[in-house]
Amino acid sequence: MTSSSLALPLRAPAALARHLLVERYAPLATTVLALVMIWYIAAVAMNWRLVRDGFEREEVPYSITEVISGTMQAERPLLPAPHQIASAFLDSVFGYSPLAPRSLVYHSLVTLSATLLGFALGAAFGILLALMIVHSRVLERSLLPWIICSQMVPILALAPIFIVVLGALGLHGLLPKSIISAYLCFFPIAIGMVKGFTSPDPLQLELMQTWSATPRQVLWKLRWPAAVPYLFASLKVAVTISLIGAIVAELPTGAEAGIGARLLAGSYYGQTVQLWAALVASAVLSSGLIALVALVERSVARRMGAH
């Protein structure tokens, strides 16, 4: 057999690229399209009675097509149609100056600052806890049950208590929100880092022992770098959780700003479109935060010889 008969037929580069693109994005596009369609159908079904009752109350003659089109542009629909949410979202993002109180950008920034501070506090606290647990059997036994218990109490019940107590201590605004956010997000980091710090191979630990390495050297040269993959995995979970924490913290404070405040106001006044727009904003924010962590992760992994 000659070598040429073994060669695979080569596809033209352009066709290949198009093919890859299709292969990569077609499934995603299909699901998105299907979801949007289901959403429209649901919007028609859920808002049907609302719109029909409206026509009947005003005793106007109506046709089915009028009701259908009405379900997609109701002012306070049960379920807003996707285009309503999109236009409300774009409107409140680009329609006002970024610092105007009606701008979603402004509210997102308020929540984002609490999220980031809470995330930093939670990460630091989680890593510290993991370090203590890894280095002491006694601390592991005494701390771990409390750490797990802390996550069993619903944050919605705890948040107002935090706000009141911290308020009595003279802390208002950003810090109490961040603390609630940190309270939620330290957990996955602590658990992940305990796993990460104990992940080195026993052989690697024994090697360090044969070199008479100090505990500090073992930490910085072995445990810490070995824990890096675990750190990023838990940071990705933690960053979304800390956003949720910040939003939840805005609910009981009767906060005047933030995504949580928008959600609260939206549900108060039945402004479902505004409610959904705020939800979209929080989804965009958390995807952005995850993407950012993933970006840092990739560059760190490359420097640490990932292949």
Next chain:
Amino acid sequence: MDALSNVSLQIAEGEFVSFIGPSGCGKTTMLRVIADLQQPSNGTLLVNGMSAENARLARSYGYVFQAPALFPWRTIEKNLKLPLEIMGFSERDQQQRVERYLSLVNLTGFERKFPWQLSGGMQQRVSIARALSFDPALLLMDEPFGALDEIVRDHLNEQLLQLWNSTEKTVLFVTHSIPEAVFLSTKIVVMSPRPGRIIDIIDCNFPRDRSLEIRETPEFLKIAQRVRIGLRAGHSYDE
């Protein structure tokens, strides 16, 4: 149950001593006790005239495990530097030692590679270079070539012999392989299990610059035969 009992042995400087025996005979335990990775329940052990712990603190030995145990996030160069960093060698000294010991195991040019880019045999050579990098008096090797194939193993045996010849270290070498033990050693310690004990100590004085061909000579085969008899005698206690 003791892993080792009534073991008494003297090892002189510059010797290459192999410990051979079936698994469970305590040869690894012996090495670990010498390395202070494990403590004997009683008895005395002097490493370079010191207790095992003091010998470890004095950085008297380099240890090579069966697996290379390189740190995957460090380049080859950085892996070699690890013990040097821990022991506080100067930056310049570290660099010189990396160059010297990489060339000693024939891996010059691989400084910037990561461990996964090297074959198993190359990785094991890095781990040997790492064990030698801080110039310990003793080299403790626990089946260092056990996980490698025969061809690589033969090659590394020759290299190790050259290394021993040029550095004049004392080597303690644990193995299952009779030809490996006979080929490398100046002294072979045959051990048997349950409890681990020494059956026979065989002197083995081939010239220091021997080559793989000596494995075909009658002297070699005679010593191999004696090791085999020792191992078999140890086994008769088994049942």
